[in-house]
Amino acid sequence: xxxxxxxxxxxxxxxxxxxxxxxxxxxxxxxxxxxxxxxxxxxxxxxxxxxxxxxxxxxxxxxxxxxxxxxxxxxxxxxxxxxxxxxxxxxxxxxxxxxxxxxxxxxxxxxxxxxxxxxxxxxxxxxxxxxxxxxxxxxxxxxxxxxxxxxxxxxxxxxxxxxxxxxxxxxxxxxxxxxxxxxxxx
Numbered sequence: 001x002x003x004x005x006x007x008x009x010x011x012x013x014x015x016x017x018x019x020x021x022x023x024x025x026x027x028x029x030x031x032x033x034x035x036x037x038x039x040x041x042x043x044x045x046x047x048x049x050x051x052x053x054x055x056x057x058x059x060x061x062x063x064x065x066x067x068x069x070x071x072x073x074x075x076x077x078x079x080x081x082x083x084x085x086x087x088x089x090x091x092x093x094x095x096x097x098x099x100x101x102x103x104x105x106x107x108x109x110x111x112x113x114x115x116x117x118x119x120x121x122x123x124x125x126x127x128x129x130x131x132x133x134x135x136x137x138x139x140x141x142x143x144x145x146x147x148x149x150x151x152x153x154x155x156x157x158x159x160x161x162x163x164x165x166x167x168x169x170x171x172x173x174x175x176x177x178x179x180x181x182x183x184x185x186x
Contacts, residue, residue: 011059013039014046018060022098027057027108057102058110064099065119068092072126082130083179086151087172089127093155094171100155150182151175 017039021030032046032053039045050056068089075081075088093100102108109116131144157163158171167174 010039010041010045011049013041014049014056015059015063018046018056019098022060022102027060027098027102027105030057032056054108054110055113057105057108058113058116060099061103061105061109062113062115062119064096064103065116065123067096067099068103069119069123069126072123072129076126076129080130082147083176085127085130086147086179087175089151090155090158090171090175093159097159100159104152150178154178 014035017035018030021035021038030053032050033043035046035056036043046056050059071088071092072085075085078084103120111117127148128141128144131141131147154171154175158168161168163171163174
């Protein structure tokens with residue numbers, strides 16, 4: 001056991017250790033025992049606080065959604081531009097890969113967790129802000145869904161290293177150019 005944990009917020013230490021581990025090997029490979037070792041606590045500590053692996057990943061995802069909502073809200077407040085919210089989406093994915101990869105893996109999470117549901121709803125509201133009103137006859141907001149598909153797909157392709165070097169070097173400029181050429185709501 002290491003001497004890493006000292007500050008009195010074990011929950012926070014475990015989530016931080018989980019984020020570090022996810023950054024190295026992805027959310028599917030996470031083990032409670034490895035998180036405990038990384039945090040410098042007993043192997044039983046993660047299960048005591050989170051119940052199981054899904055509970056810990058759910059806490060990571062909820063924290064990620066809150067951070068994500070903060071980033072999207074800051075982009076909207078600073079620019080009032082729906083495209084810039086999309087750019088903030090991609091920037092969040094790049095800068096917070098461990099959170100991002102965990103947030104969008106519902107099969108690994110306790111989807112009925114109230115903290116997760118609250119944080120996810122908050123991020124969804126921040127994402128669609130500026131997307132226009134949903135038509136009364138529509139089952140969903142096509143503009144918002146299309147924009148989400150675009151930025152989420154872009155983020156996933158970027159994180160997977162699938163773009164040419166020019167896009168990898170400046171993903172924000174590439175996304176802005178794509179958004180300029182794509183028209184939603186027609």
